[in-house]
C-alpha cells in the first residue's frame with residue numbers, strides 16, 4: 369500500500385499542539401516529525417489547517433426502533449454524515465429489549481451495520497431486564513464481542529426503563545467484568561405521572577415535553593445512579609447530562625473519589641427550551657430527552673467540561689423527520705418520537721462554540737471530541753490520538769472557514785437541522801479512516817461497508833485509564 373505524508377499542518381492532540389509531518393503506512397501512523405523524508409509517499413498538504421485525531425462519538429442510535437417507529441438515519445446515511453462531520457468511530461447502542469438471548473440482539477446490530485458503515489464502530493449493550501439466563505450470558509457476550517460498556521435507562525417507562533433492581537444488577541456485572549455502566553438518568557415513573565397530568569389538562573403542545581421533565585427529575589436520578597453504582601463498586605458513565613442539578617451531583621461524587629464520568633451533547637450547550645415553544649408544531653423538532661433547558665444551565669455545563677468533571681461530547685444522534693415521524697405527536701406531545709439529528713455537527717459546533725469563542729482550549733476540544741471517549745471505552749491508543757502505532761484516523765480541519773449550518777447542505781437523512789442558521793467557524797475538509805481518505809476536499813470518497821467493527825478489551829477501558837483521563 370502506498371505511503372501517505374501529511375505535511376504543513378498543525379497537529380493538535382489532547383495534550384500538545386505542534387507543527388510536524390505525519391507519515392502513514394497502510395492503516396497506521398508510522399512516523400511523526402519535522403521534514404520527514406518520504407519521497408515515494410503521496411503528499412497531503414495541510415498548510416494552514418489543524419490535523420486532529422478522528423472524532424469518536426460515544427452515543428449514537430442508528431436504525432433503532434423507538435417510540436413506535438424507527439430512526440430515520442441508518443448505518444449508511446448516519447455514518448456518511450458522521451464522516452463529513454469529522455467523526456471516524458461511533459459507539460452505537462445495541463437494543464436488547466424483547467430479545468430472549470442478548471446475542472440475537474448483537475447479531476441483529478451487526479447485520480444493520482455490515483455493508484453500510486463507512487466509519488469504524490462498536491456497540492454498547494442496552495439492558496432493560498435481566499433474568500437468570502441473560503445474567504449468565506452477559507459477561508460471556510461482552511468478552512466474546514469485545515464490548516466494554518452496557519447501558520441502562522431510568523426513563524421511558526413504556527419501552528426501556530429498568531427497575532432499580534435491574535440497574536443494580538447491571539452495576540454488579542459492571543464491577544465483576546470491568547464493563548462501564550452507562551445510564552440515562554431521569555426518573556421515568558415521575559415523568560409518566562407528570563405527562564398524564566398535563567395531557568388530562570389539555571396541555572398537549574411540544575413545550576409540555578420539557579415542562580414534564582424538569583431538571584430536578586434528572587438530578588434525582590443522577591444521584592440515585594451515582595449512589596447505587598458506588599454501593600456495587602461499578603464505574604458509572606452518565607449519558608447526556610443537561611442541567612446544573614445533574615452536574616452538581618457528578619461533581620460532588622467525583623470529589624468524593626467515586627468512579628463517575630459524564631457526557632453532554634452540543635444542543636444542551638447551545639440551544640435552549642424556548643425552541644420547544646415555537647409557534648404551531650415547530651417545537652417538535654426539538655423534542656428529545658432529557659429536554660432542552662433554560663439558557664442558565666449552559667454555563668454550568670461549559671464550566672464542568674472545562675474542569676474535566678464532564679469528559680465527553682456525544683451526539684445522541686436519534687433522528688426523525690419533522691414532516692414525517694415527528695407528526696405522530698401532532699395532538700399529543702408524549703407521542704412525538706424523542707430524538708434529534710446531531711451526528712454531523714457535533715465536531716464543528718463544539719469547535720466553533722468552544723474553541724473559537726474562547727470557552728475551551730484546543731487540547732480540551734480534542735480530549736472531549738475524541739481522546740476521552742477512546743480512553744473510557746477501551747479504544748485508546750488505537751484510536752483517539754495522533755501517535756506512532758495508532759490508526760491513521762485523521763481530520764484535516766480548516767479553522768478559517770465560516771459557514772451556516774443548514775438542512776439544505778447537511779448529509780443526514782432528515783428534513784431539518786436543529787442548528788439551522790447557526791454560523792460556525794471551522795470545517796473538516798478531509799478525513800482519513802485507517803489511512804484511506806473517506807472525505808477528500810469535502811467530497812465523500814469512502815466505501816459502503818468500509819467501516820470495521822472494533823472489538824474492545826474488558827479491563828482496558830475506564831478502570832485502567834481513570835488516571836489518564838483525569839490528568
Ligand SMILES: NC(=O)NCCC(=O)O
Pocket residue numbers: 429552655656657658684686706707708
Ligand atoms: N435522547 C433521545 O431523546 N433519544 C434517544 C434515546 C436516548 O438517548 O434517550
Ligand SMILES: [Zn+2]
Pocket residue numbers: 552607608657658
Ligand atoms: Zn437517553
Ligand SMILES: [Zn+2]
Pocket residue numbers: 427428429684685686
Ligand atoms: Zn441516546
